[in-house]
């Protein structure tokens with residue numbers, strides 16, 4: 151039975167935290183609640199104690215005999231802070247320990263998940279953004295702060311993630327470490343092929359799905375190398391990073407590392423063609439009048455990986471398809487899966503560009519023989535977990 155420590159800071163969203171505690175206890179977990187004094191202005195201590203079946207102290211002096219902040223910190227399997235207010239984030243980022251919750255956060259080595267919630271203006275302030283960036287860089291998992299109606303009449307980002315989504319994120323952190331010791335190589339983002347020193351041919355991949363794959367693999371215990379092409383999103387904690395820009399650079403980076411990898415996931419959107427020549431100086435409008443570009447083919451990196459695959463290695467490809475109907479897109483993807491021969495193909499229907507830059511995704515997984523072997527929809531992290539759920543049995547089978 152896992153122990154989940156639920157930290158509660160003093161924000162209006164604290165009224166939803168009892169629902170989170172209920173979800174966690176109903177899932178069979180032990181819960182200890184560590185509210186701040188300010189949180190108790192929103193929800194009474196009796197509510198937290200009754201729902202968790204345990205004392206809910208705010209101060210390190212309350213449970214001095216059992217040194218609660220040390221025992222909670224040591225025994226927790228996950229610490230989740232919901233809501234995490236601007237003040238709590240600032241104190242956590244600064245390493246303060248002036249109440250039981252911050253002392254526990256400082257002392258624990260368990261994974262920490264925070265659900266920021268505050269007014270949009272406070273969330274957007276550079277001080278809060280800097281605190282969030284610092285915490286993320288230290289390995290704290292940050293949940294989104296969705297947009298919607300705020301406490302007053304206004305709307306905007308800063309609401310707390312729903313108790314259901316927070317509970318699901320906790321479950322993910324408790325999930326199996328079934329890639330422990332495995333080397334996983336992931337590519338993410340979109341390549342850029344230079345036309346001249348200031349222009350390029352590119353694509354709309356944000357890299358978010360590849361980053362989510364890296365986060366999921368790291369959470370499952372893998373040694374992750376992430377080759378990113380032109381990604382501006384924050385990189386998950388604990389992942390080895392290699393930055394490239396063009397398809398040829400990506401190919402070289404992958405070629406160097408693939409032989410060592412147990413799993414290779416080609417999530418990057420690789421340009422199929424590049425300009426035959428990149429101009430050394432900026433192409434001038436008045437000098438060329440009209441312009442015809444000559445493009446040459448880039449190598450198919452995934453096909454090369456499959457050709458050189460060593461026994462026991464699992465190779466995952468993506469297929470971005472834009473058929474008018476989902477059926478047609480799947481047909482194209484099945485042909486691509488058979489042609490490329492990856493062990494798994496993750497099919498993304500990108501009609502209308504809906505998936506690019508979005509936080510959610512919907513995919514179908516195809517086997518090497520193009521049989522549908524699974525599907526997933528939800529956050530890009532949910533999709534990433536589903537991909538590795540399908541990878542793991544293929545690994546152990548080897």
Ligand code: CTP
Nearest residue numbers: 416418420421422449450451452467468469470
């Ligand atoms: N891919 C690759 N090298 C390329 C192009 C694509 O390794 N030059 C990989 C992608 O990373 C992805 C898979 O191949 O895992 C399929 O990419 P996609 O763009 O859907 O397919 P293409 O092979 O480019 O086919 P088409 O553009 O004809 O749909």
